Amino acid sequence: MIAVFVFNLLAGCKKDSNKSAAPTLVTKWNLVTDYTANHLAQMNMYTGVPGDYFDFRANGKCYIKEGSQYDTLSYAITSDTTMAIQHFGYGNAAYYSGKAGPLTLHAATITSSGPYPPGEIDYRQVKLSR
Numbered sequence: 509m510i511a512v513f514v515f516n517l518l519a520g521c522k523k524d525s526n527k528s529a530a531p532t533l534v535t536k537w538n539l540v541t542d543y544t545a546n547h548l549a550q551m552n553m554y555t556g557v558p559g560d561y562f563d564f565r566a567n568g569k570c571y572i573k574e575g576s577q578y579d580t581l582s583y584a585i586t587s588d589t590t591m592a593i594q595h596f597g598y599g600n601a602a603y604y605s606g607k608a609g610p611l612t613l614h615a616a617t618i619t620s621s622g623p624y625p626p627g628e629i630d631y632r633q634v635k636l637s638r
Contacts, residue, residue, distance in 0.1 A: 529613065531611045531612050531613050531616075532611075533564050533585065533591075533611060533616060534564050534565065534566050535563075535564065535638065536561055536562075536563040536564075536638070537561060537562045537563070537564070537616060537636035537637065537638050538556060538560065538561060538636065538637050538638055539554075539556030539560035539561060539562060539573075539574060539634070539635075539636060540555075540556050540635040540636060540637050541553060541554065541555055541556065541633075541634070541635045542554040542556070542574060542632070542633075542634050542635075543631075543632065543633045543634075544631065544632045545630060545631045545632075546630050546631075554574060554575070556574070557575070559573065560573055560574050560575065561573050562634065562636055564583065568582055568583060568584055569581070569582060569583075570582075570583050570593070581593060581594035582594045591618070593618070593620065613638075614637060614638055615635070615636065615637050615638075616635075616636040616637075617633065617634070617635050617636070618632075618633070618634045618636070619631075619632070619633045619634075620632050620633075
């Protein structure tokens with residue numbers, strides 16, 4: 509009787525794949541903050557609201573909702589800590605190198621810095637959570 513109970517207890521257990529999974533950028537993230545600054549010392553901090561997201565897909569696309577703005581950009585992971593990412597919010601601007609880290613199962617930070625074309629941002633940091 510005890511053996512049947514132990515067997516049923518063990519058979520009912522399943523491994524929690526999230527505890528052993530390696531962190532990955534490829535998932536849908538909630539936007540925490542989006543901070544930008546330019547060479548004229550103009551700064552902007554947007555704080556995410558429920559429904560804002562950065563959705564990184566395995567096909568190299570990232571779908572973004574920030575407030576009432578939607579955007580789609582292309583990205584490529586170039587190493588464990590860097591990525592090439594289309595400049596968000598400026599149409600089809602060139603690709604800029606960004607730093608992806610620190611990255612955990614529940615938090616990600618993407619930081620990039622210029623120089624960018626005149627009048628555009630020189631620094632951007634996006635913090636994400638899930």
